[in-house]
Amino acid sequence: MxxxxxxxxxxxxxxxxxxxxxxxxxxxxxxxxxxxxxxxxxxxxxxxxxxxxxxxxxxxxxxxxxxxxxxxxxxEGMANGDGSLNVMQQAFQDHHGLQCGFCTPGMVMSATKLLEENPKPSEQEIRDYLQGNICRCTGYHNIIKAILAASGQDMPAVAAE
The missing domain is CATH 3.10.20.30 (Beta-grasp domain)
Structure with a gap:
């Protein structure tokens, strides 16, 4: 020990x-x-x-x-100082970027890092960055919409894959 x-x-x-x-x-x-x-x-x-x-x-x-x-x-450390959801967490909630919620902590952590590195990613850049995060419920569409929203971008129709 x-x-x-x-x-x-x-x-x-x-x-x-x-x-x-x-x-x-x-x-x-x-x-x-x-x-x-x-x-x-x-x-x-x-x-x-x-x-x-x-x-x-x-x-x-x-x-x-x-x-x-x-x-x-x-x-647990991602929330704002007053305990409210940060921009990314709020975007996931607002745009239904979760279903069962199991992958959500890892998705939020990765998405936050993505926006630190690339503040205005394209849909394809988001998809590429999240390749190491698996969601078995959402189909990723709303996750991508949430990340686009958190980045302050318009949310075009997200392509189905």
Whole structure:
């Protein structure tokens, strides 16, 4: 067991963990931040996406020890300071970018990072960026509309695929 410390959503946390403990397990089991979901354990679905030192990371593929000393943001840290939904979260709600909600935390984290990197992405750029995030319910149309809305763009008819 090793003591691991990281700043998560602006607060410093420390807890003991085995060397094999994945970041997603550390967040959920040690810090009780259960918004980060475990979907596949193989880095395929993106449900566990968090930001580590400002980068998208699938928390099922990173050991907690690798995040020792890091700045981590989870879906719980995405809300505005007053607790209201941020622009991306509100867009997902307003444009029905979720159904069962299982993929939503990872989608919101990835979509937020996309807009940091590309503030006005095209529909195709959104589709390309989200390739590492799987949604089994929505068909992605409303997710794309939500991201376009959060970017302040008009929402054309989203192509079916």
């Amino acid at each position: 090793a003591m691991i410390s990281m700043t998560v959503n602006g607060k410093t946390h420390s807890a003991e963990a085995e060397g094999r403990t994945l970041l997603v397990e550390f967040l959920r089991e040690k810090l009780h931040l259960t918004g980060t979901h475990v979907g596949c354990d193989t880095s395929q679905c993106g449900a566990c996406t968090v930001h580590v030192n400002g980068q998208n990371v699938k928390a099922c593929t990173m050991f907690a020890a690798e995040a020792d000393g890091a700045e981590v943001t989870t879906i």
